[in-house]
Amino acid sequence: MERRSLGSAALAVGAVGLGCMPMNWAYSASQQRGDRALRTVHAALDAGVRLLDTADMYGPFTNELLVGRALKGRRSDAFVSTKCGLLVGDQHIVANGRPGYVRRACDASLRRLQTDVIDLYQLHRPDPEVPVEETWGAMADLVTAGKVRALGLCAVGARASRRPGSRMYDETIRQLERVQQVFPVSAVEAELSVWSPEALESLLPWCSARGVGLLAAMPLGSGFLTGTLTPGQGFEPDDLRARHPRFTAEMMAANQPVVVGLRRVAERHGATAAQVALAWVLRQGPHVVPVPGAKRERWAVENAGAAGLRLTDRDLAEIARLPAARGSWD
Secondary structure (H helix, E strand, O other): OOEEEEOOEEEEOOOOOEEOHHHOOOOOHHHOOHHHHHHHHHHHHHOOOOEEEOOOOOOOOHHHHHHHHHOOOOHHHOEEEEEEOEEEEOOEEEEOOOHHHHHHHHHHHHHHHOOOOEEEEEEOOOOOOOOHHHHHHHHHHHHHOOOEEEEEEEOOOOOOOOOOOOOOOHHHHHHHHHHHOOOOOOEEEEEOEOOEOHHHOOHHHHHHHHOOEEEEEOOOHHHHHHOOOOOOOOOOOOOHHHHOOOOOHHHHHHOHHHHHHHHHHHHHHOOOHHHHHHHHHHOOOOOEEEEOEOOOHHHHHHHHHHHHOOOOHHHHHHHHOOOOOOOOOO
């Protein structure tokens, strides 16, 4: 497997990562069990997954604790990415980019993850009250101190709020240009999937031109592109999809042609729609690593198998002709 440098860390390229958030936060609480989550992480590692992506806000804190338990005795098998910069309260989330907080947050993450170094430390969201350079400088100090190997930034898309005529990731690129002057950016995490390809317009070219990795979040469209969800099925109240504009019964029905197209390609390869969706992400460039979430062992193993699926030019052309996904923001 090809490997490339992210600072002094190594990230597997041409492979699929594992987003750990759904295991105990934001998705279907009734399906979240600690023992199942531990088995899922172990199954993913056994299947060749190396990147594990989490954050201190997931839970909050419980997701990092889960990853720490899962990696006991297996730390060398994993490339661990976690995030700081967001605090979860009752019914609200606030940003905190103060340098002192960043240092404390890192130490707390190290304890929960039961490790002495974080491979990739990402800024979840810049604090509007703190210059992003100050936050990034504190994160760079963590690299100097040997607590972190490389730094990353999570991109903000904000379809509904962007200004007319602007591209979705213009603000993120401005932030990247600023922090790049302080310390090198090793990776950017942003949504990228067949039904949300906006990162291809400007963000991925920015990353590719600078050798920066792109961690593709939600590459399976929060489960929709797997073809396992039924329009109108409903979601548990604490499931973020219950409030997502693409998961109303009307929009799920309207976007079924996207899933049908992925299944058509999958049938030619003896694969699943999910594997085709992930293989499409992998084909977007050598610096792109899809990070799908998974709550069960079989899904984690199935997702890992997408790394061996080689889409043809015919497949890619067929996927390119699929209708653009719709949502209530359209």
